[in-house]
Amino acid sequence: MLAAGLLALSAGSSAATDGYAAIDGGTFRSVLPAGPGIEQVDVAPFRLAKTPVTNAQFLAFVQKHPQWRRDRVAGLFADQSYLQSWANPVVPGAGAPADAPVVQVSWFAASAYCESVEARLPTWYEWEYAAAADETRTDARSDPAFRARMLSWYARTADTPAAVGKGPVNAYGVFDLHALVWEWVSDFNALMVSTDSRDQGEDPDLLKFCGAGAITMQDKENYAVLMRIAMLSSLQGAYTTANLGFRCARDGDEP
Amino acid sequence: MRSIRRLLRAMAASCLAVTFSVTAQDLPDDSVYQLQVPLRTQADTASTLDRWRGHPVLVSMFYASCGYVCPLLIRSTQKLDRDLDAAVRRNLRVILVSFDPDHDTPEVLAALSAKHGIDDTRWMLARAEAGDVRKLAAVLGIQYRKLPDGGFNHATIISLLGPDGRVLATTSNPSHPEAEFVAALRATAVASKTPAAP
Numbered sequence: 518m519l520a521a522g523l524l525a526l527s528a529g530s531s532a533a534t535d536g537y538a539a540i541d542g543g544t545f546r547s548v549l550p551a552g553p554g555i556e557q558v559d560v561a562p563f564r565l566a567k568t569p570v571t572n573a574q575f576l577a578f579v580q581k582h583p584q585w586r587r588d589r590v591a592g593l594f595a596d597q598s599y600l601q602s603w604a605n606p607v608v609p610g611a612g613a614p615a616d617a618p619v620v621q622v623s624w625f626a627a628s629a630y631c632e633s634v635e636a637r638l639p640t641w642y643e644w645e646y647a648a649a650a651d652e653t654r655t656d657a658r659s660d661p662a663f664r665a666r667m668l669s670w671y672a673r674t675a676d677t678p679a680a681v682g683k684g685p686v687n688a689y690g691v692f693d694l695h696a697l698v699w700e701w702v703s704d705f706n707a708l709m710v711s712t713d714s715r716d717q718g719e720d721p722d723l724l725k726f727c728g729a730g731a732i733t734m735q736d737k738e739n740y741a742v743l744m745r746i747a748m749l750s751s752l753q754g755a756y757t758t759a760n761l762g763f764r765c766a767r768d769g770d771e772p
Numbered sequence: 773m774r775s776i777r778r779l780l781r782a783m784a785a786s787c788l789a790v791t792f793s794v795t796a797q798d799l800p801d802d803s804v805y806q807l808q809v810p811l812r813t814q815a816d817t818a819s820t821l822d823r824w825r826g827h828p829v830l831v832s833m834f835y836a837s838c839g840y841v842c843p844l845l846i847r848s849t850q851k852l853d854r855d856l857d858a859a860v861r862r863n864l865r866v867i868l869v870s871f872d873p874d875h876d877t878p879e880v881l882a883a884l885s886a887k888h889g890i891d892d893t894r895w896m897l898a899r900a901e902a903g904d905v906r907k908l909a910a911v912l913g914i915q916y917r918k919l920p921d922g923g924f925n926h927a928t929i930i931s932l933l934g935p936d937g938r939v940l941a942t943t944s945n946p947s948h949p950e951a952e953f954v955a956a957l958r959a960t961a962v963a964s965k966t967p968a969a970p
Contacts, residue, residue: 555920591802594807628903706906706910706915707918709925709927750915753910753913
């Protein structure tokens with residue numbers, strides 16, 4: 518009893534929201550085809566953090582790796598608004614509650630955080646695969662009610678950053694994929710999209726893309742996911758915004 | 773950064789294992805050389821992105837099995853290089869990093885270098901580890917994506933770095949670079965410390 522009480526006091530979180538959820542691999546139809554005419558995408562088994570990284574967790578990271586403090590980070594890796602919601606470089610303060618997701622972090626900072634815990638950012642396909650689940654189904658995307666719910670989440674404006682792990686948990690045991698913050702993925706700069714793959718053009722001087730040209734998105738009714746891709750593909754690695762956070766992932770064979 | 777000295781002390785003290793680190797206190801905040809990426813060259817030697825720090829450097833990314841755009845990237849960059857005045861050309865260096873670490877071994881890069889008659893005293897074709905390739909692409913603003921057939925779909929952006937690794941100009945069109953890009957390239961003859969040939 519005493520031990521349990523101490524644990525609850527010290528952690529401020531629980532097994533339900535700590536650590537990583539195991540996600541079986543599989544084949545699915547991404548909104549972003551693997552290549553022209555290739556609709557199915559294979560996802561290997563992986564582990565996805567149950568919640569986004571919190572301000573408290575990110576604070577511990579910048580204390581251990583001070584080159585990521587907002588007053589010390591190189592401009593190459595983070596823009597001017599990096600961690601600006603924090604009270605000071607080492608105190609998140611009232612504007613960034615300890616259990617709320619950290620936001621205003623760049624892709625470089627998010628990548629470094631995940632490396633520091635022997636993890637990595639999830640790929641877009643991993644993120645999309647896990648985010649296809651609702652509370653009971655691993656792929657609820659064809660359900661109009663699920664799509665409507667996702668859209669209503671995105672339409673909501675959240676002034677106060679809410680705590681992680683409070684929303685509904687999905688069928689994999691993962692929280693907050695939709696309703697809380699946008700999230701970085703490892704290959705954010707791989708999401709070149711075009712409404713028409715012929716945009717590559719036939720002019721050999723237009724060397725915009727090598728290979729097959731930009732990818733045409735499919736499943737155009739899945740607005741919530743399309744919005745997310747459009748947002749991610751518009752970013753640069755040093756960008757930070759007020760509603761963009763991240764979570765980490767690991768390969769399936771890692772603990 | 774004002775507290776860079778403190779930062780370096782702290783880093784030395786904690787022996788950080790994180791890949792990112794600040795390379796030197798005299799590098800500009802936004803220098804591409806802030807990103808330390810171990811490279812393997814076409815001569816199978818270890819190198820780094822800042823190998824030619826102090827010189828103007830053209831940096832871009834490619835992959836060896838690319839059928840059309842990448843050979844064109846190499847050829848048009850060679851032409852760009854060839855057409856420069858000697859005073860610019862002597863200082864200029866070129867670094868091309870592969871998107872494809874699985875296939876672009878030093879042997880493959882050496883064969884490509886030979887095929888294109890690349891001057892390896894001034895040009896480096898290099899391989900980086902997969903995670904570093906993504907970081908380098910992010911720093912250079914290059915989007916790329918691996919395709920199911922093993923190829924890569926990628927943006928072509930050539931960045932001109934100044935002696936301290938800052939991006940001076942970029943072009944997406946090495947065959948017909950914009951006037952601003954050419955002007956920035958020519959200006960490096962003045963900016964560098966080596967006196968121009970008479």
